[in-house]
Each structure stands twice: as C-alpha cells, then as structure tokens.
Amino acid sequence: MFSKPFADYFPVLKWARSYDGNALSGDLMAALIVTIMLIPQSLAYALLAGLPPEAGLYASIAPIILYAIFGTSRALAVGPVAVVSLMTASAIAGIADQGTMGYAVAALTLAALSGAILLAMGLLKLGFLANFLSHPVIGGFITASGILIATSQLRHLLGISAGGDTLPEMVASLVQNLDQTNAMTLAIGVSATAFLFWVRKGLKPLLRRIGLGPRTAGMLTKAGPVVAVVASTVAVWAFGLDAQGVRIVGIVPQGLPPLTLPSFSPDLIKLLVLPALLISVIGFVESISVAQTLAAKKRQRIDPDQELIGLGAANIGAAFTGGYPVTGGFARSVVNFDAGAETAAAGAITAIGLAIAAVALTPLIHFLPTATLAATIIVAVLSLVDFSILTRSWTYSRADFFSVAATILVTLGLGVEAGVSAGVALSIALHLYKTSRPHVAEVGLVPGTQHFRNIHRHKVLTDPTLLTLRIDESLYFANARFLEDYIADRVATDCHIKNVVLMCSAINEIDLSALESLEAINHRLNTIDVNLNLSEVKGPVMDRLKKSQFLESLTGQVFLSQYDAMRTLASEQALR
C-alpha cells in the first residue's frame, strides 16, 4: 500500500526547502489577484450550493492550506467550483431544507465523505477509477450542468421563489412564479449580467487599446465581479433598495472559519455516499486536467495518486471548518499561474487573504444583492456550455456522440447524478459492444514476400485447405463467443478446410473465457478432423497459455511466424 518514500506524501517538503525571495514575490502577486477574484466567487458558489455565503469563504481557507501541503501541483487553486456546488445542492435537496442546520451538516458530511473517498483512492492507488468517465461524458455533463446552473440562478435575477432539480422542473417553477417578479431586483440583475458579459468580452480589448500590456489587461478583467459587487452593494445601501424587495445577503458572521463536525449518522452517510463518490470523481477529473496542463508548461510532475491525497485532505479540511466539497478550479488556477505563482505558497497566502476578508470585510457585504451574485454565476458558467462536443463527436465517432447526447439529455431531464451514471454506463456498454465484434481479416501471402494481408483487399496467395484468420483485438469474454461463432460458420460452409490458423499478432491478452472458447473451437474442429494452429503469439500471451492445458490438447502447432505456418501447412507445392 505505501509503496513510495514517506516524504513523497508531503510534496511541501520538496519546494519549501528551496524557497527564496524570488519565489515569494511571484507567489505574493498571484495570491493578491486570486484573493480579489475569489471573494465574490466564493460567496456566489455558496449561494448556488444552497449554503450561507460565508460557507464559500470558509471552504476556500483551510482546503487551500491543506492542498498546499499535500498536493503536487504548484499552481492549482482549490476551493468551491460551480459544478461541484450544483452537485452539492442536488445531493442535499431531498434530505434537508435550505437554511436549516440539517442542510449545513449534510454539506459538511458530504465534504467529509468526499475527502475520505479521495484519500482512500489515493492511498490505494485507485485513481484509475476516474478513467471510467470518458471525455465526451465529462464534456456533455459540464455543458448540461452549466445550463442547469444558469437556469437555477434566474430566480435570483427575477427576485422570485422557484425550485426544481431538473430543467423541466426549473422552467415550470419559474413560469409559475413569474408574476412575483421584482422589477428593481430584475434591473440590478440584468445590469450586473450585462456588465459582466461586457467585462469578459469588451474590457480586455479596451484596456489593450489604452496601452496596457496583455497580462495586466487580462488580470484587470478578473476584477470585474468585484466592481459589480461593490457598485450594486453601494446602490442598495444608498437608495435603501432592500426595503423595495431586493433580496440582500444580510448578516454574515464575522470571524475565522469555525470548527465544525460532520455527522456520523449511518442513515445520512448511506444517503450521501453515492453523491460523494460522483462529486469526488468529477472533482478529481476536473482538477487533474488543470494541474497537468499547468505543470506541463514548466516541465513539472503531477502524481495523480498524490493529487487524490491532496484533494482528499482539502475536503476533509472543508468538513471541519464550516465549508462544503471543494476541488481545483480551472479559471482561478489559470489566473494563479498567469499571475506568476511559483509554489503552493501562493495558495497559502491566498488563504490568509481570504481569512482577513472573513474577519474584516463581511459587514461590508450586508447590502450585497443576491441578484449580483447570481449574475456572477451565470456569466461564469455560460463559458462552460459548449455544444461543439456534439458536432465533433458526430463527425469522429457515433458511439461517442451517443454517450455525449445521452449524458446531456439525462442530466437536464433527470438531474446530475442520473446524468453522470447514464453517461458512464453507456460509454462502458458501447466500448464492450465495439470490442465484442473485433475486426477479423482472412489473410493470404503477398507474392514474393513473407507478408500476409487481407484476401479481400490485396492480391494474395491462399490454399484451399488452409484458413488463416488475423484477429485485430485482444481476446476476452466479450468477444470470445464471436470467435466461436465466426469459425463455426466459416468451417461449416467450406469442407475443403483441413487447417485453421489464428494469426495472433494483434492479440495482447487472452483471458480465461477466451481460453475456454479456444479449447471449445479446438475440440469442435477436432470432431470434423480440422486442426487448429496458432502463429505469431506474443511473449506474455504465450507465457499464460503455457500455464494452461491448452497447448497440450491443441490439435495443430504453434508457429513463430505466419510464413512458417503457411510453408508447413499448405497443400500446394507453390506455396511452400
């Protein structure tokens, strides 16, 4: 289990030893920018998760520090992210009502379970489980989640009460309550959304035109949400808009993250363990791909199993400090990297900045309208929505297209957990289906060479008593019966055949099912006096076969090359 040196479980030891002033100045700058970016984002994602705004801040403090100690990426910024916030809300929706103590405890428990799952996966080296999520399924899921998230925030923009976990439910609920729309809230929400869209699309070119460098311009646009937050808060406070029905954040407790305890109730854990698993896997997949991309730019190494440990520690930290499930965020990590973060210390400094915000700035956001936070979320998540995956997969591979389409439809129609599960099940089923009908080529000798090619594509020499099949796939349970059927069929319709040769050059494995199929084929061919032969069997496959009785009962021979097989078995002199 513990197969690496103990120090490798604490990547902090590596970079802390050589930490110097140069690294510090880079880290300080990055931390400052990320802190400014994270304050509104943390508040907004907490809202999305159905939690009080301070939960978002708390979820960004201890987790960042723990990741800095245990994580291998030097630029990854850990904290609340949109998709995981949505999944949190969806997981707890049926268990407790928003705003209750039970809801907050369920969120802590979800973080603790996620953390435990990630840690266990890391220590047991089970990171490969994340591979069950194919790229198209992730792409489809993220796109559908973006739509669900944006739709869920419309109620804050309109100032109405509405609910629902799926797109049809949300739309129905919105339409039903549309008459309660608060005009002032809508005005704030729409202007904030419009402003943030402009910041994202129009501000950077403007700043470039007035002479700022591309990096500075890029960094400044990240402060857009802060401007929206400040402006709308001031407006509400100055004009007393909260008295006109504009919902505001209200009283936010002032202080450092509290010490909290997740629940250990078996009933609650039973309800949350599947959502926690999905959150862990989705979070890990998102995080690792960001980490790999950023690390590659500096030829740094990412250890996926240690990443699991880092994210696990971060989530357990969130569970004990009033947070909720977290993972590495894409946008903030890129900002962190671009701003010059040299080591994970940048994260630790960001955590200090956010702690100061939690202690000193929370009274200032009392009048912050929730519509502004909703606008922040909507603008952020719409960049996740990307339907081009549908056209890309349609051109490249129909199987992948069906996985994407099913994931999107099920996520929108039945919710996030059903969506991910359906996508995973369908990818696996389609993969097994594809490999269950491997490409089998009947081959013959290319004249004047020792090469064998498909008899239907090339002019090749064959012998009527000899059937040579090249199977372009490993033999395992899903295609074992196919081979039985194929050979039974071929031999039943051609009574000249005296020898069957399986050319095994593309076979990387033969499992026990396939071995038993080969035995059945050998036995059945034997009853009609046809011999079964093998050629070009790979070393590891041959080692395995030698452990079985198959080679002893084989009616034919095993040839090193197909050319040897042909020379030995062909009935016609010309072919020898």
Next chain:
Amino acid sequence: MFSKPFADYFPVLKWARSYDGNALSGDLMAALIVTIMLIPQSLAYALLAGLPPEAGLYASIAPIILYAIFGTSRALAVGPVAVVSLMTASAIAGIADQGTMGYAVAALTLAALSGAILLAMGLLKLGFLANFLSHPVIGGFITASGILIATSQLRHLLGISAGGDTLPEMVASLVQNLDQTNAMTLAIGVSATAFLFWVRKGLKPLLRRIGLGPRTAGMLTKAGPVVAVVASTVAVWAFGLDAQGVRIVGIVPQGLPPLTLPSFSPDLIKLLVLPALLISVIGFVESISVAQTLAAKKRQRIDPDQELIGLGAANIGAAFTGGYPVTGGFARSVVNFDAGAETAAAGAITAIGLAIAAVALTPLIHFLPTATLAATIIVAVLSLVDFSILTRSWTYSRADFFSVAATILVTLGLGVEAGVSAGVALSIALHLYKTSRPHVAEVGLVPGTQHFRNIHRHKVLTDPTLLTLRIDESLYFANARFLEDYIADRVATDCHIKNVVLMCSAINEIDLSALESLEAINHRLNTIDVNLNLSEVKGPVMDRLKKSQFLESLTGQVFLSQYDAMRTLASEQALR
C-alpha cells in the same frame, strides 16, 4: 432490422423439405428415449421451481414444438432445466406464496417476459449482450446454483418444511426444523439418492461387462430415474406409506396443457423484468453452447440471433400453456443427439410423447413421493458443481479467479440474482482496469535491421533527443489519461527529449477521449518545444484521425514506418 430472407426466420422449412424415412427412424428412436428421460425430470424441476408437477410436463410440450419451428439446432431439447427453475423460484419467492394462483400466474408472466426479451434480442440482433457473462462467471454461477439447488431439496429428503433463498438461510432453516424429520421419507429419499448415484457411476460399467454396447449401456442408465420413480411409487402405494407422513405428489390433473394467460399488470411486470432478463441471458448462454457443440459435430450451422428467436418463441409458448421459463438443456440434448436425432422433428415427437403422458399417465404418479423427485434433482445438479474452475483460474489469471470467487460467494450468500449481477459487474470492472494500464514499451532500433524492440529487453540503438513509445492496446477512455500521465512524467524527467514518437502498430482504435488526450499531449509538449509524432498508424485509425483537426495541429509528422521516423528525427548521424 429484418436483414435476412424471410424464410430464414423459419429454419423448419429447410429440413422439412428433405425429410425422409431415414431421418424419421433416427428421430423416433431419439424421441422415445428423451421422453422417458424427461417425464421424471419435468416433474422434479417443477417441484424445484415451486410449481405443481404438471407445470413441468406442460413446459416441455408447446415449447419443444415452437423451438422445432424457429430454432436452428437440430438436436437441442428445450424444456425446464435446473438453474432456470431455481431462478424462477427465487424470482417469485418474494411476490407470491407457493401453491397459490398468484404464484402460477407469476411463473407464466416470467416466461412471457423472458420470451419477449429473447425475441426482441433476436430480432434486434442483441445476442452480443450475452457476452457480458464471462465463462468464469457462468462457471461460478452454475456451481453455486448447483449447491443451492441440492441444499433446497434436502427438506424433501427429510420430509420437513424449510425455506430460504440463500445458503445461510437454507441451512439455518433446515437445522431449525430438523426435529420434524420423517424417518420413512428419509429412508425413501436416501435410498433413491444412493440408487441414482449408483446408476450414474456403477451401472454403465456393469452393463458393459454383461456385453451391452457402449451406446445402449449409456441409454439404459438414463432410464434410472424412471426406475426410481416407479419403484418408490409402488412402495408408497403398496404399503400405504402416505398415511405415515410420506409426502406424495397427490392429484395431478389429467389432460393436455391448458390455455393460460400471463398477467399484464405493470406492477408485476416491473418486479419480474430484471429476473426475466437474467433468466433469458443465462438460459441463452447455456443453450447456445450446447447447440454449438452438437452442431459442430455434423458441420451444421447455428445462427445465434435465430436461436434467440427460437428460445423466445418457446418461452412464449410456455406462458400460454401453463408452463414456466424454459431453455435448451445440456443432458437431454446430448441424449437426443446420441440417440440419433436427425432433425428438430425428434423434438416434436417427444412433445407428442409427453402429451400422451400428460393425458394418460398422470393418475399413476399420485403416490409418487416428493423425496424421489428431490433425489433426482440432487443427483442431477451435483454434476454441475465443479470447483476446479477456482484452481484453473487461479493458475491462469487472477482477475478471472476473483470473478469466479465473487460470483460463487455472492450467489451462495445473497442469492442468484445478486450473484450473476456481481459477477458481470466485476468482470467488466477488471477488464477495464486491465486495459486502463496498457503495456507501454520504450523501443529502439535493433542494429542492422529495421525492427524496433523494447530497450529494456534487447540491445538496441536509441537517440537521446528521441523518445519512442509502442503502446500495446487500443486507445480509449479507460487508458487515455494513463498515456497523458506516462508521457508527462517521462518528459518532465528528461530534458534532452526533442521528439516523442508514438508507434501505433498495436492500436486498433482511438476513441474521442483518446483523441482529446492526444491533443492535450500535443499541446503540452508544444509548450516546452517537444514535437509529437506518430508512426505505423493502421488504415482505419488514420481514416478516423483525418476526420478530426488533430493532424493539422500535430507539431510533428506521421510516419509510415518507425524506421522512417528514426531516420528523419534522430540527431545522431549513426542512426540515420
């Protein structure tokens, strides 16, 4: 959907056209022997399924005739079999009490659902779904089922009431009720079991010694159960043993199979659809392997999709004539074949024989003790129990061993449905795990040749600026990230590398996930000025890649052969 000629849906048309006296005499002889064998077996399996004995006879009449019309095997004998009877009992156990009308209707509905599923799989060519059951899982399941069946029959041998769906439940229930044991029943049960074991092991050698031919001797031993049935029935009748507490079959209705209707209640269908699916798949897998083995001996063809239609029709027939789920049985099909069955007409004649039995012989079995039927079952199923699959799989492949062991343990401990499901899930998971860590070899040029081999196994020429990796597996979602990690790792620790070449000779497919991983690898390598190249890409894989943008963004080249790649990219003169 209907891609074959219409007549191919009725294989009967093929053999009926050339039917002659020769075939008839073979078929008549086979039918006679199979009828004698089937009478006690049908009664016994009905008992196992929790149904009245006549249900077993009924399940052997219409289904055999329907299979003769639609099935492609000429020797397969369709009817109630042990494992499917057990699965039937287990599926209905929680729904209705044995002996009630509801139980019988549930059995009819299960047969109808199974039939519909098999038919649909046949028409939609979904036979490949059966491939999800690996050989080790089937082997483990059959062994565990054999143990469960034998244990479930012990109560009839002891003459006590006991229940349970799993081995621990059954054993506990038997122990609890042991004090009710009826001595006379036990005496009949033990002697019948001992007699049948002797018939199986000792009778054939004896008959051979007194001069009978091996085939005749074999056939006569199949009549053993009939002897046991007749002898014990006469004993009960003559000595009035039923008055001493020996349970007997009792009144069995006399007549042809009745017309019955399955239930169309959505609630019942919902409860039965999963068991029906498992019964269909298990039944199909058993049946097709018997059919293939027998057909191969006469160079006859089996069409797996048409087999599904044949078995589907048989099950629907069972649903409408008072039966329960059926499939092709191993023992009876082999007897049918050995006795000289030439065409499926042998089955039809067997059906007539069984109809005569249902009309004329049922009064005679009134005094038949259930202990004798239980003995028949126990002796038949113990031949299914085969633990050698555990040792075989342990030597050959640990992954297969774990599948077998899990299937056996879960089937015994949690019941048949959980057992099959666990086995299937585990085989798929282990397969994905294995292929998620493909064998990757770093290769170099064998001096004086154009061949490339593993640098760790052979003395080969390499170039420090060139990293060549041969991946021995198709690239798909389960191993896409592995490749990303592998290359990121390798390049991060070696800064001489200027070119990475992926040698694709063993890659049969690249799915969209793997394509996106290749794009990510290409992009990441580009940020540190390393080029990505491909070599020896197979035709169909290249066709796919051309449909994407990948080849345009590829920083390196695609080489026809690895030798070309080395000559072009190597920095050292010696290697060019």
